[in-house]
Amino acid sequence: MNVNRALPPPWSSVGDRLRERGLRWTPQRRTVIEVLAACDGHITGADLVERCRSRDMSTIPSTVYRTLDVLEELGLVRHGHDANGREEFHVLPAQEHGHLHCSRCGATWEIGEARAWAVAEALRAADGFEIDIGHVTLVGRCQDCADGVADLPPGSTRD
Numbered sequence: 001m002n003v004n005r006a007l008p009p010p011w012s013s014v015g016d017r018l019r020e021r022g023l024r025w026t027p028q029r030r031t032v033i034e035v036l037a038a039c040d041g042h043i044t045g046a047d048l049v050e051r052c053r054s055r056d057m058s059t060i061p062s063t064v065y066r067t068l069d070v071l072e073e074l075g076l077v078r079h080g081h082d083a084n085g086r087e088e089f090h091v092l093p094a095q096e097h098g099h100l101h102c103s104r105c106g107a108t109w110e111i112g113e114a115r116a117w118a119v120a121e122a123l124r125a126a127d128g129f130e131i132d133i134g135h136v137t138l139v140g141r142c143q144d145c146a147d148g149v150a151d152l153p154p155g156s157t158r159d
């Protein structure tokens with residue numbers, strides 16, 4: 001493996017930018033960046049640690065999380081939370097979007113910028129509250145589950 005192959009932009013300059021923030025540019029950090037550069041937009045911290053470990057067994061979770069903190073300061077990743085509050089990272093956050101989770105069937109999906117904006121705007125207009133829609137997962141019930149509420153097996157909880 002050629003460890004000196006170039007990273008694609010904007011990752012190509014990340015070594016210098018991390019150094020400016022006082023982080024050494026180590027092989028472990030390079031592995032973190034390579035995994036992020038290859039990922040499709042969303043990754044949990046635990047998945048990132050696991051994928052780094054599969055490339056470099058010496059990867060330490062605290063190194064991964066410290067690197068993520070600085071990458072977030074640089075705007076290259078942005079964290080949100082899944083339905084359980086676990087951190088999930090957006091890699092190169094481009095477009096604002098929201099996450100929905102159905103507490104009955106467990107499905108999750110995204111709403112695009114326009115609908116995320118509509119949800120946020122309704123609250124802002126009514127209460128002056130500016131919800132950070134990309135930061136939280138909205139938990140509720142999907143249409144199929146809402147329609148089928150009467151079919152819940154006995155003993156199920158409706159939360």
Ligand SMILES: [Zn+2]
Pocket residue numbers: 079080081135
């Ligand atoms: Zn948060």
Ligand SMILES: [Zn+2]
Pocket residue numbers: 042090097098099110
């Ligand atoms: Zn997302």
Ligand SMILES: [Zn+2]
Pocket residue numbers: 102103104105106107141142143144145146
């Ligand atoms: Zn559902």
